[in-house]
Amino acid sequence: MRFSIVTPVLNGMPWLPDAIASVTRQRDQVELEHIVLDGGSDDGSREWLAAHQDLGYRLRLEPDDGQTDALRRGFDEATGDYFGWLNADDVLEPGALAVAAAALDADPGVVMVSGACLFIDRAGRITGAMATPPDPTLRGLLRVRINPPQPSTLFRASAYRAIGGLDLSFDLAMDLDLWLRLAAVGSYAVLSDQVLARYRVHPASRSERAATMSAREDLRARRRAGMHLRSPAGVALVRAGYVDPVVRPVAGLVRGLARRVVVRR
Numbered sequence: 001m002r003f004s005i006v007t008p009v010l011n012g013m014p015w016l017p018d019a020i021a022s023v024t025r026q027r028d029q030v031e032l033e034h035i036v037l038d039g040g041s042d043d044g045s046r047e048w049l050a051a052h053q054d055l056g057y058r059l060r061l062e063p064d065d066g067q068t069d070a071l072r073r074g075f076d077e078a079t080g081d082y083f084g085w086l087n088a089d090d091v092l093e094p095g096a097l098a099v100a101a102a103a104l105d106a107d108p109g110v111v112m113v114s115g116a117c118l119f120i121d122r123a124g125r126i127t128g129a130m131a132t133p134p135d136p137t138l139r140g141l142l143r144v145r146i147n148p149p150q151p152s153t154l155f156r157a158s159a160y161r162a163i164g165g166l167d168l169s170f171d172l173a174m175d176l177d178l179w180l181r182l183a184a185v186g187s188y189a190v191l192s193d194q195v196l197a198r199y200r201v202h203p204a205s206r207s208e209r210a211a212t213m214s215a216r217e218d219l220r221a222r223r224r225a226g227m228h229l230r231s232p233a234g235v236a237l238v239r240a241g242y243v244d245p246v247v248r249p250v251a252g253l254v255r256g257l258a259r260r261v262v263v264r265r
Helices: 017-030 044-052 066-077 096-106 139-142 157-162 176-182 211-225 232-264
Strands: 002-009 031-038 057-063 080-087 108-121 127-130 155-156 187-200
Touching: 002 017, 002 066, 017 044, 017 057, 017 096, 017 176, 031 044, 031 066, 031 108, 044 057, 057 155, 066 187, 080 096, 096 108, 096 176, 096 187, 108 139, 108 176, 139 176, 139 211, 139 232, 155 157, 155 176, 155 211, 157 176, 176 187, 176 211
Parallel strands: 002 031, 002 080, 031 057, 108 187
Antiparallel strands: 080 155, 108 127, 108 155
16 A cells, blocks of 8 residues: 655754655655645755655645645645655654554554654654543544644545545644544544654744644634533633633733732832
């Protein structure tokens, strides 16, 4: 079975070469096409990509309307049986795609599979691990706020096309929205003891910079899929997306005023 991996890039240095290399290494075990789309980098990413096409990826240097649009473009031209995407600051574990292929090949009813995903810092040091969903069903995904780890989740191309692909109305929670819609049409397999990818945490990452908006998009995706607001995930997301952004500044103001009063006394 053939994999199609899409990598959207916008100023991916200095980690882009590691991401590309981690995909290239998979070719020893699986048939693979790698589509890389650069939407307008100005940090040397475009030049590096243009100079290293011997690594086997298909390069598209073209403007886009954001990450979701770039991913859709990549998947629209992809020809593999199984899909996945890897951002320019993350890496796949050696043999990751072969492990995912075995799980998908074993059961035609499985439409997506997730392995474990480690957190790494700017230098690549392991700092922790993402929790995998405890109940890999649509109902389980809606109940608790533990999302399938994006870098270590692969999915069946036919199911992706059947549900209409990525929703361009999502800028941050496009992955969760996709996972929920896939879980509605087939089975979801979780390989919690198999590390398939590493997710890099750094201040410039989109998820770190937009936590509030991410929570709001997550809530919208889950509500559309049928999540009840009184569920544990619903309560947590309402708080993260709407309550905390209001309470935090007020609490900070109160603490500041209290300190002034204490100082004056």
